[in-house]
Amino acid sequence: MSTDGCGAPAGGVTITKDAAGKEAIVEGHVLRDGTPVATGYARLLGTGDEFVAEVPLGEDGGFRFFAAPGDWTLRVLAPGGVRAEYAVSADIGQITKVEVAV
Amino acid sequence: MSRSDVLVDADWVESHIGEPGYVIVEVDEDTSAYDKGHIPSAIKIDWKKDLQDPVRRDFVDKTGFEALLSDRGISNDDTVILYGGNNNWFAAYAYWYFRLYGHQNVVLLDGGRKKWELDSRELATDVPSRPKTSYTATEQDSSLRALRDEVIAAIGKRNLVDVRSPDEFAGRLLAPAHLPQEQAQRGGHIPTAKNVPWSKAANEDGTFRSDDELTTLYRDEAGVDFGKDTIAYCRIGERSAHTWFVLHELLGQPNVKNYDGSWTEYGSLVGVPIEIGDGK
Numbered sequence: 001m002s003t004d005g006c007g008a009p010a011g012g013v014t015i016t017k018d019a020a021g022k023e024a025i026v027e028g029h030v031l032r033d034g035t036p037v038a039t040g041y042a043r044l045l046g047t048g049d050e051f052v053a054e055v056p057l058g059e060d061g062g063f064r065f066f067a068a069p070g071d072w073t074l075r076v077l078a079p080g081g082v083r084a085e086y087a088v089s090a091d092i093g094q095i096t097k098v099e100v101a102v
Numbered sequence: 103m104s105r106s107d108v109l110v111d112a113d114w115v116e117s118h119i120g121e122p123g124y125v126i127v128e129v130d131e132d133t134s135a136y137d138k139g140h141i142p143s144a145i146k147i148d149w150k151k152d153l154q155d156p157v158r159r160d161f162v163d164k165t166g167f168e169a170l171l172s173d174r175g176i177s178n179d180d181t182v183i184l185y186g187g188n189n190n191w192f193a194a195y196a197y198w199y200f201r202l203y204g205h206q207n208v209v210l211l212d213g214g215r216k217k218w219e220l221d222s223r224e225l226a227t228d229v230p231s232r233p234k235t236s237y238t239a240t241e242q243d244s245s246l247r248a249l250r251d252e253v254i255a256a257i258g259k260r261n262l263v264d265v266r267s268p269d270e271f272a273g274r275l276l277a278p279a280h281l282p283q284e285q286a287q288r289g290g291h292i293p294t295a296k297n298v299p300w301s302k303a304a305n306e307d308g309t310f311r312s313d314d315e316l317t318t319l320y321r322d323e324a325g326v327d328f329g330k331d332t333i334a335y336c337r338i339g340e341r342s343a344h345t346w347f348v349l350h351e352l353l354g355q356p357n358v359k360n361y362d363g364s365w366t367e368y369g370s371l372v373g374v375p376i377e378i379g380d381g382k
Contacts, residue, residue, distance in 0.1 A: 039219050043306075044279055051301035052267055053279035056132060056187055056216075067279045068269050077306070079222045 024090035027064035028098035030076050036061030037102060040078030049073070065090075076100055105313060108351045110209045112218055115183055119143050125176050125232070129153075129186045129196040130215065131340075139225030141185065141218060145174055145232065149192045149340070153199060161362070167203045168239045175232025178205070185211035185218070189301070189308040194347045195340040198360055202247060204240030210347065216308040246346075248333045248359035250367055253292065254374055261332040262295035263320075265345040266365065270337070271297040273378035276369075277337060285337065286369025290378040292335070297381035298324045300341040303348045316348055331357035335364040 026044065030037040042063035044052040052072070055063050067090040074086045082102045090096050118124040119142050126144040128136045136146040147153065152170050153161055162170060176182060182200060186193035193214055200208040211218070219225070248256075256262060269275040273289030291297065302319055303311055311319070320326040332349060334342040339362030350358040361368075368374065 041216060041220075046268075050268065051299065052269070054188065056135065059138075065279050066277075068274055077216075077220060079220050 021093050024067045024069045024092050025064065025095040026067050026072065026074065026088050026090050026098060027062070027095060028074075028100060029061040030057055030063070030078070030100040030102060031061055032078075032102050037078050037082075040076060040082065043075040043077065045073040045075055046070075074098055074100075076102060078102060104354070105352050108209055108347075109212050109310065110183065111212050112221060112223060115141065115185075115211050116223070118181075118183070123180055124183060125174075125180045126183045126185070127174075127176075127196070128215065129184060129192045131186070131188045131192050135187050135215065137227070139227055142224060142226040143230050144185075144226075145230060147174065147196060149195060153196065159367075161199065164203060164239045164241060167199065168237050171237035171239075172235050175235055176237060177235040178238060179207070181207040181209065183209055183211060185214045187215040189216060189304050189344070190214035191300075191340045191344055195343040197351075198246065198343040198346060202243050204243065212310060213308040220307060245357070246350075246359055248335075248361040250361075250363050250371065252359075253333055253335070253361050253363075253368065256331075256333055257292060257375065258294045259330075261326045261330050262292050263324075263326060263332060263334045263342075263345060263349075264291045264295040264297050265300040265334055265336045265342050266291075266297070267299050267301075268297060268380060270365070271295075272380045276365075285366045288369045288376055290369070290376040291365075292368060293375050293377045295335075295377075296324045296326055298326070298345070300336070300344045303345060310348065310352060313352060316353055320349065320353075328355060331359075333359045333361050335361035335368070337365045338362070339364045 037057055038059050040057045041054055043054045044065045046052050053065055057063055069091045072088050074088050076084045084102050088096055088098055126141050127147055128140050128144045129147045129149050133148050184193040184197050197208055197210050264271050271291045276286055276289050321328050334345045336342040342360050346358055346360040349355045
């Protein structure tokens with residue numbers, strides 16, 4: 001896995017419980033009628049809609065953020081004008097799962 | 103140089119697909135994105151394998167850049183249309199390379215891959231084959247690139263624009279929130295730097311904000327003195343290439359440099375001053 005770029009690692013990354021021990025992870029999938037949305041973007045926003053990070057959705061509709069602990073807004077963008085928002089919380093040592101239906 | 107000279111929209115790109123003299127190039131942070139689908143006729147440049155020195159921490163030298171473009175079938179007279187994912191971070195980074203090595207006709211697709219995808223425009227999977235060329239680069243334009251000693255000397259004298267997220271600027275994170283937290287030895291920012299996250303320069307669909315909005319953002323809100331020279335930095339130099347593009351290419355500020363060593367270098371230097379905490 002490549003972690004020395006600023007972008008999303010090709011093919012995603014595998015998270016172990018040990019790795020989550022020092023990270024505050026927010027991850028999940030975006031589905032439409034149960035089918036993964038492979039073309040789209042997940043954005044993590046802070047207070048006042050402050051942009052924090054964005055990743056393209058994976059082939060399985062998946063996304064993952066290594067956030068700081070706290071409350072965040074997850075925004076999903078997809079073709080067809082899809083724009084959905086969810087409130088999420090992250091904490092060190094936890095993997096916060098968000099399953100999104102659009 | 104004005105916005106229309108350096109920034110093109112998707113309709114313009116579609117009208118030039120396959121046209122001789124125009125080469126569409128995808129440069130992505132996720133180097134597998136191209137393989138899943140790309141703008142028809144586009145070729146790929148891998149920001150890491152193709153643009154970085156394989157041994158030293160540096161980017162490809164003049165000879166390497168010439169070899170790369172020759173191999174990809176790009177000639178000196180071609181108009182190169184760059185685009186990529188993640189709001190054009192790495193496409194802007196590549197754009198900066200093309201300018202560093204003197205390529206005259208290079209433009210960026212506004213919104214990059216994201217807007218193209220969100221607009222449901224056509225993506226192709228076939229990989230075009232272009233005949234090799236004999237590309238000649240100029241010597242690196244040192245007026246566009248800052249190295250560490252110049253950055254240290256600029257503290258309190260020039261504009262330093264830290265384009266990372268507020269949490270990285272403050273020292274709470276060492277990397278963007280979609281990456282594991284690693285790299286620099288210390289968190290924080292270069293003293294006197296203004297924090298203007300790159301994302302503030304972009305709309306949600308990845309397009310750049312208007313010139314008026316950008317001027318307000320940097321000059322009026324952040325207090326960047328347009329009468330002074332500027333150095334932009336981030337973590338490894340690609341987000342700051344995005345901001346360099348805004349300040350130098352869109353707003354026409356004359357003396358703007360990208361510090362590609364950025365925080366992974368500065369935050370690991372021994373003895374240099376560091377500030378922590380939120381922007382003022």
